[in-house]
Amino acid sequence: MxxxxxxxxxxxxxxxxxxxxxxxxxxxxxxxxxxxxxxxxxxxxxxxxxxxxxxxxxxxxxxxxxxxxxxxxxxxxxxxxxxxxxxxxxxxxxxxxxxxxxxxxxxxxxxxxxxxxxxxxPPLTRFGPVDETIVLRIAAALRIPREHIIDTSWLVNGPEWIGVRLAAAREVLALHPDPSALGDLSIGVVGPHPTGHQTQFEVRAFIGEDPVWEDPVTGSLNAGLARWLSEAGIADRRYVAAQGTAIGYQGRVHVDIEDGQIWVxxxxxxxxxxxxxx
Missing domain, CATH: 3.10.310.10 (Diaminopimelate Epimerase; Chain A, domain 1)
Structure with missing residues (x-):
């Protein structure tokens, strides 16, 4: 020792x-x-x-x-x-x-x-659509109707995240996932705040391990989300995301995209x- x-x-x-x-x-x-x-x-x-x-x-x-x-x-x-x-x-x-x-x-x-x-x-090693059978499993785990999920994408850069986009930050904050349905999935959920809010997005990260837990603030997930949201034309080139709000934290993730490089x-x-x- x-x-x-x-x-x-x-x-x-x-x-x-x-x-x-x-x-x-x-x-x-x-x-x-x-x-x-x-x-x-x-x-x-x-x-x-x-x-x-x-x-x-x-x-x-x-x-x-x-x-x-x-x-x-x-x-x-x-x-x-x-x-x-x-x-x-x-x-x-x-x-x-x-x-x-x-x-x-x-x-x-x-x-x-x-x-x-x-x-x-770092670059994503897996990026793209998620099979519908997995999306249905995600909806069940999040306890929301399938139609509330606007889009999903693999966002793998080490941890094997699946990004899930909802219509609004308030929907993200209202989630109460079902641990028994989460299994081995790692899910990152994002939704936009209204214009004028101090942060542009609300993010939550649910890790499907034993026991299931929610990560307070997650750099790897936010890096993947930045690429996904920017390529979809949803995120500004520079923005701040909030994370951890629902579990009593005050995470602030600053994203800046310069010449195609994502900085977190x-x-x-x-x-x-x-x-x-x-």
Whole structure:
């Protein structure tokens, strides 16, 4: 066992403890994947990351990302939280304001102004229509009539999200999914707020695992939604999405599309700093 620097950060909210928490283990050399997975399960957070020296010479650091049950090649709030924790612990980027993270999905560029961190969304590995049998299953899981679902799309960029579009944010906020019908599906639901609202969209993410749970704020899902909504002509080139409202959080996801590249960002608050014996 070795004492290692340990950080917990809150991602995607301007207000500490109202976003999505992330555990970060620094200087994780020597840990096996099994040890990382066991610790990630123990933290009982949606994700735990482990920072390592990069293999690719173009990266500033390397990260491994674990949920309580599996390793992910990429995830949004772990990317932003890891970059912020790495920088706060003394990390020095090769380019000012630009951090290059190496992960299972390859190299991910992260920009920062010191508080807000923004990642360049990796390309979707699956994007397109969802089979009608799955859509019917989704409608049953969300406890809504099939005709209330305007459109669906696969939005896979690591996590296997299915995007579901409803007519209005109020419909998104009113959802009470049926856990027994969700199964292994990961569903991201989005609906627009009225003109003049402080955010353009309301987003909710339901993860079909045991137990079923709702993610407070989800970077990977919002990256996929940004492509889907922008290509459909529904989203502005720059917008803010709210997430977590229905479960008492204040997630704010900032999306900016520049020359076809989707940038997804949010505030990162440092909440816990110490050591872990691991």
């Amino acid at each position: 070795t004492l290692r620097r340990y950080t917990e950060v809150d991602v995607f909210s301007p207000t500490p403890y109202r976003g999505n928490p992330l555990a970060v283990v620094h200087d994780a050399e020597g840990l096996t994947g099994e040890q990382m997975q066991r610790f990630a399960k123990w933290t009982n957070l949606s994700e735990t990351t482990f920072l390592l020296p990069p293999i690719d010479p173009g990266a500033d650091y390397r990260v491994r990302i674990f949920t309580g049950s599996e390793e992910l090649p990429f995830a949004g709030h772990p990317t932003l939280g890891s970059a912020a924790a790495w920088l706060a612990a003394g990390g020095s980027a090769n380019s000012e304001g630009i951090i290059v993270q190496e992960c299972g999905a390859g190299l991910v560029v992260v920009r920062t102004d010191g508080r807000r961190f923004i990642f360049a969304a 960002g949010g505030d990162v608050n440092h909440c816990v700093t110490g050591e872990v014996d691991l």
